[in-house]
Amino acid sequence: MNIFATFKSRIDAVIGELAAEGALPAGLDLARVAAEPPREASHGDVTTNAAMVLAKPAGKAPKEIANLLVARLKKVADVTDASVAGPGFINLKLNDEIWRSGLRDVLTTGTSYGDGAPGQHGVINVEYVSANPTGPMHVGHARGAVVGDALARLLAKAGFTVTKEYYINDAGGQVDHVARALRARYLQALGKLSEEDVQGMLQRKEIMYGGDYLVPVAEALKARDGDKWAAATDDKVWIPVLRDFTVAYMMKAVKEDLEALGVHHDVFSSEKALVDAGKVDDALKFLENAGLTYTGVLEPPKGKTPDDWEPRPQLLFKATQFGDEVDRPVKKSDGSWTYFAGDIAYHKDKVDRGFNNLVNIWGADHGGYVKRVQAALKALTAGKGALDVQLCQMVRVLNNGEPVKMSKRAGTFVTLRDLLDEVGKDVVRFIMLTRKNDAPLDFDYAKVMEKSRENPVFYVQYAHARGRSVFRLAKEMFPAADLSDGGLAKADLARLTDPDEIGVLRTIANWPRTVEGAALAHEPHRLAFYMYELASQFHGLWNKGNEETHLRFLQPEDQSVSCARLALVRGVGLVIASGLAVFGVEPVEEMR
RNA sequence: GCGCCCGUAGCUCAAUUGGAUAGAGCAUCUGACUACGAAUCAGAAGGCUGGAGGUUCGAGUCCUUCCGGGCGCGCCA
Structure with missing residues (x-):
């Protein structure tokens, strides 16, 4: 309620x-x-x-x-x-009775307290991660993964029917580039190239990916096919093979990383499958029939003409009719579709699958791309489709204040694995949600493991653990008492009279509003602040008992008041657990 | 040059989406441990919300403009 x-x-x-x-x-x-x-x-x-x-x-x-x-x-x-x-x-x-009855609601509904009526907000599709299958996942991906996953869980809690989706960019030039890079590493694995040779190719831009994460991929290819592709000269033959091999390998790695992060998608959509099924052609045909494409020549961007600029007729989508600044190319000069064309088809595919309410989680470097996709969606749905794009700003990785350098080109970047190995899944997930996603985030290895009030993940977990420890003690003190949630719901909550106790109940009563507000605004980070606030009140109440012993949760001589307060402690624990569940974080029973 | 995001206490960030006297943490100062684990808590101090206009009962929030920072800007994805 x-x-x-x-x-x-x-x-x-x-x-x-x-x-x-x-x-x-x-x-x-x-x-x-x-x-x-x-x-x-x-x-x-x-x-x-x-x-x-x-x-x-x-x-x-x-x-x-x-x-x-x-x-x-x-x-x-x-x-x-x-x-x-x-x-x-x-x-x-x-x-005050109204706050007490709110607590009774928590005890009877458990961690589903604050849930919206299932399906009351209709269906929604959340697309997130969608990392290129060209290398391992790094911190930037991790933020998008956590934000998207938490948002999806939050929306489900608020009463949306949610589909969690991943778009695999397994078509186009980038995966071909990876195939070429893999070829070099493969030849190296066969002893036909040296490390210096590979680095030279990288410097001469003959290959675009140089990270040594391709070495085990090359070894795996060698193990499967031997030297079968060493002498192949026709790149129409070997590129598709090596490309598919890399994509499969990388996607397996990506899925393992996501699993370790606790992120699960319902649907994986392949760009290549979309292209092969002719859906890009279909989507562009759809726009053409609607009179929304034409062949034209774009002006160079004002004030910044690229050196190699030359006017060129291209097939364009009339994005300006739907709020974009310029019309956007959908075909490259070699006649193949641009990435945008594929994305048009992909979003049409989502609409065709019944989704009119879409959320995409992207990196901030794709901010310039938002308007055109929104324009495309409007064109595809006659204005009925809604697409919200949440942009995730940079994550700065620090260690005790020292920046940890990242460069994908040099192959040295902080991988998601590094993060998980260093601090664990729950800390990664919680910290990624302590800022709104369009603000930059500092992730400091040392600080996030600190056991202090400064570290929100610790502080919130500590509140939960403290609550559990009270229960462990209560079971010894009142062996005959019914300390189950149902039993506590029957406790005489009128014994909760201290203003700070009522204050905690007020905050608890605010949980459903917080959930709904955060869900509708697509801002899961709000729950982090809520949990911090609730934890803070709880710690305050706990400490008050240090000085005023009659306020301690457990009063050996008074089982009635003890049970009322245990109900409060349990209520706090349930709400925190319920918030942590949205974050995909396990509440801890005790601090170790 | 254009577009998007951002600018709040010395620092890192909130602010119920247009609500009342702008709130937390850190740092600074003052207090509380023969404990329900003080890994915590109580209190003090700290502000022209980057500047200037505007909209209205009411603006950190919306509009205009300027200043400062980040991202992006036709055949990459």
Whole structure:
């Protein structure tokens, strides 16, 4: 039960009554009326802006409306007081019992507390990672993977039906380049080239990928095929073979990395399969029939004409009709499709599979690409499809403040494996979600393992572990008590009276709002801040008991109050566990 | 040059998406351990939200413009 949603509907009902009696105009739009927790706790328990947002449409002063509403709201269930404040806010004070009943909800629903009604928001497709199968996953991919996965879990929790998807860029020039690089490493494995030869080829740009991660791939190819491809001269023959071999090898590695990170996709879509099935041709035919493609010549970008610029007629998509700055090429000069053409086909494919609500998680370096894909989606769906692109900024990897250098070209970059080996899956996942994704993130090996309040993953886990340790002790202290969630739900929660105890219950009551808000905004990181806040309150309460012993959770002489407080401790634990589940992080039973 | 993102306490970041007196942590200062694990907690101090205009009951949030930073800008993906 979402307390704020409950009061939103009660407030709406009061407005409806007043309208029915003629005190307010009928048919007011209540969409902007909100029932929220006030920022300032001293303002009460629930605040509403109703009087202010209705002032203009109702043609009355905010305070006048507020006074009308306050008189009625005082009589609404659970309200102990209502008052007008500031420019027309209405502050409601509630019976503490409402927070206690919120805690009972947590105990009876467990970690599904805060879930939206399944399917209430329809279907949605989240595409993330989509790393090129040309090398191992690095930190940048890891951030996208975690953000996408957490967002998908969050959306599911809020009541979306979610499909998690990965787009494999296994067509086009990059995978051919990898095939050529693999050929060099293969010849090296056969003893026909030296390391110096390979580095020379790299410097002369004869091959584009030089990382030694291709060495084991070459060994594997040699193990399978011997020297079968050593003498092959026709690159139409050997490139497809080596390319497919690399792609398969890399995708296997990528999937293993994702598995180790706890990321699972429902669907893997292959660009090559799309091309082979003729879907790119179909999609472009679709746009052509709609009159949205033409052959034209693009102007060079203003103020920055590339050295080798030459005007060239190309097949273009009329992206400007859908909000993009320029029309975008869909065909290369050699007649093959551009990457964008493939992406048009891919997004059409998603739409054809029934998805009109799409989210893509990309690296920030693809920011310039967003508008054209959104334009394409509008063109493909007659404006009905929605595509939100969440861009992930850089991750700076540090060790005790020292930057760890990354360069994919030189083959030295921080891989996802490095991260996992260094700090573990749960820490990687949590830290990646402690910033909004469009802000750069510092990932410091040393700091994320620190056991201090500065380290949010530790701080939140510590709160959970502390709660568990109370239960271990409680079982010894009250062997006969029913400490199951169901048993605690029956505890006499009226024994929870301290303002800080009620404060924790307030935060717990805010969890469903937080989940829904974060889901609709596509911002999973909000849950990290929520969990930190809840942990902070819990630690505060714990420590208060150090000085005021009557506030300690366990009172050996008073099982009734102990059980009420255990219910609170359990509620905190369940909400934290529920947030960590969205993050794909295991709550710990004890700190080691 | 153009487009997108960003600019909040000395530092790292929040701010319920347009709400009330802009909040946390670190660092600084002051306190609390014969403990429910102090790996923590309580308190103090710290601000012209980059600058200037505008929109309205109300702006860190929206619009315009300038300054500063990041990313990108036709046959890479």
